[in-house]
Amino acid sequence: MPPFSHLMSDYKDNDLPPLLKFLGLNYAEILDHFPEGVFLINTRWQIGYFNQMAAQITGYSREEVLGKFCWDIFQADLCHKNCPMRISMSTGEVLLDREVEITTKAGHKKLVLINTAQIIKGRYKVLGGVETFHELVCPEVETGKLEQHVVADIVGVSPRMQQILRSLPIIAASESNVLIQGESGTGKELVAKAIHQLSPRERGPFIAVNCSAIPETLLESELFGYERGAFTGAVSSKPGRFELAKGGTLFLDEIGDLKPELQVKLLRVLEERAFMRVGGTRKIPLEARIVAATNVDLKEAVRRGKFRDDLYYRLFTVPILLPPLREKREDIPILVKYFLEKLNRKFNKKIKGVDPKVMKVLCRHPWPGNVRELQHVLEYCFVFAKGPLITQRHLPRLESAWLGRELELPLSTDWPNPAESMAPLQALEKKTILTALEIAGGKKQEAARLLKISRSKLWRKMRIYQITDFEKERES
Known part of the structure; x- marks a missing residue:
């Protein structure tokens, strides 16, 4: 027997x-x-x-x-x-x-x-x-095919991304202003860098300015520079970003957050191709190409009077609209392949790919953070993966949109329900910020890193939601 x-x-x-x-x-x-x-x-x-x-x-x-x-x-x-x-x-x-x-x-x-x-x-x-x-079998993407669909670190096989990739060398060859629109995490700065690298200005500097990260009171002097004695503390002259970008490209990120008075000054610079330092009298020629980006619907902002229509049309010379990841899901396998190769070099590992079940999860997820979120999720998996493949147990335990699992961060049940006094999305954002601060032990820099945003943006969000003292907020 x-x-x-x-x-x-x-x-x-x-x-x-x-x-x-x-x-x-x-x-x-x-x-x-x-x-x-x-x-x-x-x-x-x-x-x-x-x-x-x-x-x-x-x-x-x-x-x-x-x-x-x-x-x-x-x-x-x-x-x-x-x-x-x-x-x-x-x-x-x-x-x-x-x-x-x-x-x-x-x-x-x-x-x-x-x-x-x-x-x-x-x-x-x-x-x-x-x-x-x-x-465990990894869905294969041919290396040759991957190389065919990568232009200056921008990857895509979907029709919309292929159209953008084909147009980049043509756009780069011109001197026209470019406006890149897309949700957060879609790769707007990557596209701006690609335009710079493919242009005749590639040997010049690429200067990036986040218009929402610099305090309103400092933005004008940061953009245009200032002369000695222009204001209290200006003990010497300093060139601004427009000046530093001479011979290269000036990337104005989050242009939709620019205040009306600065919109007027930027419009004048674009029209006259010259600017003056704060406190100065001499006009300095603008010798940089302007590439702007925003995750705001500028057409709607113009309709509501939040953004000047003349500035909008001046920037809108060559528009590029980047689709969110959820609208180009066919790009996810090749993006995974691309990021795995980069992360293998970064972590000195030899991870071959992901389990088909993981790929199904990745292709099903709505990706509110778009390509940036996908990259960070894969980096998280790399930290914990010991074998040659990433499996489901390596995935972070995020919102229920992932695997039907609830958020498992150490949230305090004693916190007040913010939904009682604000919209659901705002309540979720506030709760997420509080969660990150809790995990980071109140350290703002670490919390900003966990949230994948700048420290200044975290401060701004904390002011909006009146999180002025994290310890008091947590105990209330």
């Missing part, structure tokens, strides 16, 4: 549910139709059952493995050290999603994801163990 036949014989035909009797199936036949490999062992570690998928993955037939020790068949890297099946057999613990490298009959190495459990009869009688496993 095979070493495990007594266990299978414990299940008599009379024990079968009515549907299985009707279909003429027994438990062994059901396991043979299971889409994962399944094998059973007795307490002497001998294989007593081996389903069809197990035979397909390993290359061994059922007849070849019955009665053999499991370690002789699988020759896994964990067989004699930290064996998941051994842990389950000795402790009764169910182990899920463990990566194991096995050797097939043909001598090939395969990475599989296994689950193990103890088989027990009644309350105390241990009969053996069961293991299910499936092969």
Whole structure:
């Protein structure tokens, strides 16, 4: 009698549910139709059952493995050290999603994801163990194909991204103003840098200015520079960003947040192609190309009187609209491939790819943070991945849009419900900021890093939501 036949014989035909009797199936036949490999062992570690998928993955037939020790068949890297099946057999613990490298009959190495459990009869009688496993296969993106769809660190195979990539060299060759529009995280600064690198100005400086990160009182002097004595503390002259960008490109990010009085001055600079330092009298020629970007709907801002229409049309000479990641999901596999190559170099690892189940999760997620969020999620996975593939257990536990799991950050249940006094999205944003501050122990710089925003933007958001003293806010 095979070493495990007594266990299978414990299940008599009379024990079968009515549907299985009707279909003429027994438990062994059901396991043979299971889409994962399944094998059973007795307490002497001998294989007593081996389903069809197990035979397909390993290359061994059922007849070849019955009665053999499991370690002789699988020759896994964990067989004699930290064996998941051994842990389950000795402790009764169910182990899920463990990566194991096995050797097939043909001598090939395969990475599989296994689950193990103890088989027990009644309350105390241990009969053996069961293991299910499936092969981890990474969806491949040809390297040559990847190279064809990368332009200056911008990756895309979707029709909309291909159209943008084809237009970049043409746009870069001109001197016209460019307005890049898109949600946060879509890669607006990358596109601006690509235009600079592909242009005749590539040898000149690329100067980036975040219009919302610099305090309103300092923005004018930062942009145009100032002369000595222009204001209290101006002990010497200083060139502004317009001047520093001479011969290169000036990138004005978050242009939609520019105050009306500065909009007027910027319009005058663009029209006259010259500017003056604060406190100065001499006009300095503008010798930089202007590339602006915003995540604000400027057309709507113009309609509401928040943004000057003449400045809008002056900037709108060459518009580029970057689609959000959720509208170009076909780019996700190639973006994953691209980021994995970059992260392998950064962390000195050799991760080959992601499990197909992970790829399904990535392709299903709405990505409110767009490509930047995808990059940070993959970097998170790299920190915890030890094997050659990223699996589901390496993913961060984020909002329920991911895997049906709730946010598992250490939130205090004593905090007041901000939804009582503000809109749901604002309430969520405030709660997220408080969560980041809690994790960072009140350190603003660390909280800003966790939120993937600048420290000045965090300060601004804290003022908006009146988070003036984090410790008091947390205790209230």
